[in-house]
Amino acid sequence: MLHTMRWFGPQDPVSLFDIRQAGCAGVVTALHQLAVGEVWPVSEIRARQQVVEAANATHAPLHWAVVESLPVHETIKKGLPAREQYIANYQASLRNLAACGIRTVCYNFMPVLDWSRTNLSYEMPDGSRALRFVWQDFAVFDLCILQRPGAAADYEEAVAEAARQQFAAMSADEIAGLTNTVLLGLPGSEEAFALAGFQKLLDEYAAIDAATLRANLHYFIQQVAPVAQELGVNLCIHPDDPPYPLLGLPRVVSTADDLAALFAACNVPANGLTFCTGSLGVRADNDLAAIAQQFGFRIHFIHLRATKREENPRNFHEADHLAGDADMYAVVRELVLEEQRRAANGEGVTAIPMRPDHGHQMLDDLQNKTYPGYSAIGRLRGLAELRGLEYGIRRGLAAEAPPTRRVAQLHA
CATH class of the missing domain: 3.20.20.150 (Divalent-metal-dependent TIM barrel enzymes)
Incomplete structure (x- = not known):
């Protein structure tokens, strides 16, 4: 190779x-x-x-x-x-x-x-950090932060309820961190999509x-x-x-x-x-x-x-x-x-x-x-x-x- x-x-x-x-x-x-x-x-x-x-x-x-x-x-x-x-x-x-x-x-x-991804610095057992995707965390973003219309249909009820409870306990910094991670743009970019207007991009695929x-x-x-x-x-x-x-x-x-x-x-x-x-x-x-x-x-x-x-x-x-x-x-x-x-x-x-x-x-x-x-x-x-x-x-x-x-x- x-x-x-x-x-x-x-x-x-x-x-x-x-x-x-x-x-x-x-x-x-x-x-x-x-x-x-x-x-x-x-x-x-x-x-x-x-x-x-x-x-x-x-x-x-x-x-x-x-x-x-x-x-x-x-x-x-x-x-x-x-x-x-x-x-x-x-x-x-x-x-x-x-x-x-x-x-x-x-x-x-x-x-x-x-x-x-939902986590860009997931700690591994040896102390190194990895990328991670967690379905419930993504549900937090989709259901509670973005509040996408119809999103609830895409998640199991138990996941949706756990996501709502998780969101209720999150700090403002944690919410901002998850939002920026999910909305990160192309690899190599340090800029994320803006939450305002992101739903419009999704609507164009309705x-x-x-x-x-x-x-x-x-x-x-x-x-x-x-x-x-x-x-x-x-x-x-x-x-x-x-x-x-x-x-x-x-x-x-x-x-x-x-x-x-x-x-x-x-x-x-x-x-x-x-x-x-x-x-x-x-x-x-x-x-x-x-x-x-x-x-x-x-x-x-x-x-x-x-x-x-x-x-x-x-x-x-x-x-x-x-x-x-x-x-x-x-x-x-x-x-x-x-x-x-x-x-x-x-x-x-x-x-x-x-x-x-x-x-x-x-x-x-x-x-x-x-x-x-x-x-x-x-x-x-x-x-x-x-x-x-x-x-x-x-x-x-x-x-x-x-x-x-x-x-x-x-x-x-």
Whole structure:
């Protein structure tokens, strides 16, 4: 695999030298300074590449390996007539990225919120801090802080009543903290959505059910994936995080069936997957190793992290990378076999970009200001563990008989 880390740009407290010293060859970044829906100009793309590669002549080289993310405008997700212009802008951005030699582009199709947690500093048994999602806490926000119309129907009565009691005992600071955590914007942003006006954003999806959102996703990919295919760019959708509906909003990239439907909607190799074991692993009905095997030829980017489901299965926290509910050995083995299949079939570049997704805030980073989930030391630990696992699997496979050649079949 091509080992990478996410970098949020020059303002990121984790430096490019930190990423080099972690053992990475690739950087995962984006032009966060540009508004969603704008065309990414070649000049801005090359400027970011120059920053990433500035020290390459004197130090271990880095390159911009993956765009994460090229965001999809809400107009496209809602299927409004103006989506045609935003789709044209997206196609133009892909052309400009290809002109600069960037060939892997991650995106997601989650309405309004990119990802959701209720605690950004959950204390683990070793004293490190992790991201956590608690269904009852989310109900507190939805029922008592936002007071979304019709929200009560989305929660079990016992959860709703417990949420109301919890809210009654919360301080103003606790309420503000939960609100800001739930409304946190895109990863890398320190700004949350404003509570005032947030309900309006939800209301704009009132007539959009899962079938409609899925149709809008399929329409989008049918317009952009053929362009990406011509350009030699791989698009890779990130699964929903968490992989179930929230705030009355549908989510349609949560299961193997969702993925199969998306790939069938536009049957070209460029229409691919960001295989995130953390997001998909929140659901007990997602067999991660089986998904890696079934869709291996569509995996263009890998996020390896392990989430741990709690007593209420809708509750989860970010576990250590080799712990949690993900069978990381089985997953990484399937990914290594997929890379070997690509090499055996002469498919050119066979190393799939991988980053250790999220990481605990630990050691010196407990005193440092970092983006939630993106501290340096926690991700360094995760990458070290994952690299060791990958190394052991490759040595073990080399000692076995040559693996059966697996032929990728595009889903009709």
